[in-house]
Amino acid sequence: MAQHSYPALAHIAENLTEEGLILGPSAILARRYVPELQELLAMRSKGWNEETLDDHFKWQRTVADNPDKEVASTWFHMMKKVMQEIDLASGCISPLKPIEFLDVGCSSGGLSSYVLRKNRHARGTGISLPAVQGGHIFLLEESFLPRYEFIEKDILAYDISPFRSDSTTVSSQRLPGRFLRRFSLVLLGESASRTYHHPVEPAPEDRKTVYGAYRDSLLITQLIIGLETVCPGGTIVMRLSHVECWPSAILLYLLDHLSDKLTVHKPRTMHASRGTCFVIAKGACGMQHAKARQQYLSGLRELLVQLRSGGRGGRGRMILPGDLDFVATAETILTEYLDRLVELGRGVWSTQVQGLDRLFRKKGIQ
Numbered sequence: 001m002a003q004h005s006y007p008a009l010a011h012i013a014e015n016l017t018e019e020g021l022i023l024g025p026s027a028i029l030a031r032r033y034v035p036e037l038q039e040l041l042a043m044r045s046k047g048w049n050e051e052t053l054d055d056h057f058k059w060q061r062t063v064a065d066n067p068d069k070e071v072a073s074t075w076f077h078m079m080k081k082v083m084q085e086i087d088l089a090s091g092c093i094s095p096l097k098p099i100e101f102l103d104v105g106c107s108s109g110g111l112s113s114y115v116l117r118k119n120r121h122a123r124g125t126g127i128s129l130p131a132v133q134g135g136h137i138f139l140l141e142e143s144f145l146p147r148y149e150f151i152e153k154d155i156l157a158y159d160i161s162p163f164r165s166d167s168t169t170v171s172s173q174r175l176p177g178r179f180l181r182r183f184s185l186v187l188l189g190e191s192a193s194r195t196y197h198h199p200v201e202p203a204p205e206d207r208k209t210v211y212g213a214y215r216d217s218l219l220i221t222q223l224i225i226g227l228e229t230v231c232p233g234g235t236i237v238m239r240l241s242h243v244e245c246w247p248s249a250i251l252l253y254l255l256d257h258l259s260d261k262l263t264v265h266k267p268r269t270m271h272a273s274r275g276t277c278f279v280i281a282k283g284a285c286g287m288q289h290a291k292a293r294q295q296y297l298s299g300l301r302e303l304l305v306q307l308r309s310g311g312r313g314g315r316g317r318m319i320l321p322g323d324l325d326f327v328a329t330a331e332t333i334l335t336e337y338l339d340r341l342v343e344l345g346r347g348v349w350s351t352q353v354q355g356l357d358r359l360f361r362k363k364g365i366q
Contacts, residue, residue, distance in 0.1 A: 022330075023245065023246035023249055023250075023330040023333055023334065024244060024245045024246065025037055025040070025041050025244045025245070026041075027330075027334055028244060028334070028338065028341070028342065029041070031334060031338060032338060032339075032342055034342050034345075034346070034349075036345075036346050036349040036350045036353065037244060037342075037345070037346075037349045039349075039353050040349045040352055040353050040356075043352075043353055043356040043357070043360070044356075046360070046365065047356065047360065047365065067136070067137075069137075072108055072136065072137045072139060073139065075108050075110065075136070076108040076109060076110045076113070076139045077110065078110065078269055078270045079108065079109075079110025079111055079113075079114075079270070080110040080111075080113050080114045080117075081110075081267075081269040081270070082110065082111070082267045082269050082270050082278075083110065083111045083113075083114035083115065084114055085265065085267040085268065085269055086237060086265055086267065086278050086280060087114070087118070089263055089265035089280070090263040090265065090280040090282065092185065092235050092237060092280050092282065093114075093115055093118050093119060093185070094119060095118055095119055096119070096121070097119075097121070098119075098121040098122070098123075099115065099119050099121065099122040099123070099184055099185055100122075100123050100124075100125075100182060100183050100184055100185075101115055101122060101123075101124045101125070101183055101184065101185035101186065101187065102124070102125050102126075102127070102179065102182075102183040102185070102186045102187065102225075102229055103115075103124060103125070103126040103127070103187040103189070104127050104155060104186070104187060104188050104189065104190050104222055104225055104226070105127070105128065105129070105155075105188070105189050105190020105191065105222070106126030106127060106128045106138070106140075106150070106187075107126075107128040107129070107131075107135055107136040107137060107138045107139075108136050108137055108138060108139045109126070109138050109139050109140035110139075111187050111189060112124050112126055112140055112144075112148065112187075113140055113141060113144065115185070116140075116144040116147055116148065117144075122147065123147045123148070124147065124148045124149070125148070125149045125151065125179075125183075126138075126140075126148065126149070126150050126151065127151045127153055127155060128150070128151070128152055128153075129152075129153075129154050129155075129190070129193060129196070130152040130153070130154070132197075133154055133196065133197045134193040134194075134195035134196040134197055135152075135193065138150060155190065155218070155221050155222065155225065156214075156217055156218065156221055156308075157173065158173065158174065158175045158221070158225075159173040159174055159175075160174075160175055160221065160224050160225070160228070160301060160304070161301060161304065161305050162298065162301040162302055162305070175225065175228060175229075179228070179229045180228055180229060181228075181229065181230070181231050181232065182229060182231060183229050183230055183231060183234060184230075184231050184234040184235065185230075185234060185235045185237070186225075186226045186229055186230045186234065186235070186236050186237070187237045188222040188223065188225070188226050188236065188237065188238040188239065189237075189238075189239040189278075190218060190222055191218075191239065192211070192214060192215035192218050194211075196211075196214060198210060198214065200315075202315065206312075206315065209311065209312075209315070209316075209317070209318070210315055210316060212317075212318040213307055213308070213311065213315065213316030213317050213318055214316070215318075216307050216318050216319045217304060217307040217308055217316065219247075219251075219319075220300055220303060220304050220307060220319075221304060222238070223238065223251065223254075223300060224297065224300050224301060224304065226238060227258070227285060227293060227296065227297055227300075228297070230284050230285050231285075232285055232286045232287060233260075233283050233284070233285075233286045234284055234285070235280065235281065235282045235283075235284060236255065236259070236279075236280075236281045236284045236285075237278055237279070237280050237281075238251075238255065238278065238279045238281070239276060239277075239278055239279075240252065240276070240277060240278075240279055241274075241275045241276050241277075242275040243264065243275075243277060243279075243341070243344070243345050243348060244341075244345055244349070246321070246324075246330060247319050247323075247324055249333050249341055250324045250327050250328050250333060251324075251327075252264070252279060252341065252344065253327060253328045253332075253333060253337055253341075254296055254327045254328075255279055255281040255284070256281070256340065256344075257289075257292060258281065258284055258285055258289045258292060258293055258296070259281035259282060259283050259284040259285075259289075260282060260283025260284075260286070261281075261282045261283055262279065262280070262281050262282075262344065263279075263280040263282075264277055264278070264279050264280075264344045264345065264347065264348055265277060265278050265280065265347070265348075266278075266347065266348040266351040266352060268351060268354075268355070271355075272351060272352065272354065272355025272358070273352065273355035273356045273358070273359045274352070274355070275352060277348045295326070296326070296327060299324075299326035299327065303319070303323050303324070306323070307319065
């Protein structure tokens with residue numbers, strides 16, 4: 001199949017750490033019997049060479065890259081249902097207690113809409129990639145706008161490097177100081193846009209690498225913003241792909257160690273056949289997590305510099321094995337954290353199996 005079909009990010013299952021361990025489903029199954037993950041691998045193998053599925057995912061990408069008003073509206077309403085599922089699974093949205101929330105990658109606005117509708121005391125801030133740079137249309141209901149601040153900005157334009165000097169950095173390039181440690185709920189759901197307008201158009205032979213650097217930079221930037229802006233004891237909701245693989249398994253470990261309660265939920269409403277899920281970290285970044293939070297933030301900022309300016313010609317690079325060893329090595333995940341990873345991932349893998357089964361039956365795949 002084409003590279004964008006599952007497992008979607010082909011490189012994640014192939015990366016080796018310096019210990020020579022592959023952090024992925026095969027490594028997990030070599031150490032534990034996990035029927036849900038075993039079945040998922042079998043389903044992926046079944047669909048790998050199916051041209052009908054390849055055509056299906058190509059069509060989905062074409063629609064996603066060129067949405068008309070009807071498609072955008074459908075996504076908006078689907079994302080409201082996704083947020084409802086996340087809330088039902090984790091209880092992350094109080095209906096009465098005042099909430100200040102930040103929605104990173106907020107367009108089309110479905111997640112924010114659900115929060116504002118459920119809690120009439122909630123006030124939100126949304127950051128979205130401008131449509132002219134490849135972002136989505138913002139469709140939040142007009143009645144909610146008085147309780148919402150909408151910011152059109154590419155989050156990669158924020159200067160959150162470890163070397164920032166407040167005296168020399170233009171204020172518009174800094175993450176606003178009023179955001180720091182402010183929000184009781186932070187939603188991190190921005191996905192990499194295939195129509196993203198890069199500051200400098202890459203040469204054809206560099207496009208894959210440049211896109212990978214952009215995608216991974218976006219992931220790490222969101223996590224930094226989440227750790228910087230959530231108030232002590234607040235909630236972070238983050239979208240991850242393939243929690244059984246590197247690097248998502250390590251980021252799951254990070255969020256687990258910076259929170260009091262972690263829930264992982266894969267919505268059935270949308271993309272049930274894909275590897276995406278949402279991690280809900282409640283009681284995040286409290287005083288008891290202060291030291292670890294600072295260590296992780298320092299490492300993430302250093303990594304982001306490499307992702308943005310490393311690689312050939314300083315055009316950026318993808319996350320490499322060993323980059324996240326300051327959080328946990330693959331060996332740590334596969335020995336000390338494996339039972340917890342399986343506990344958190346079972347529901348995700350089971351839901352994806354069901355989603356793939358429905359897709360296969362619809363396409364007549366036996």
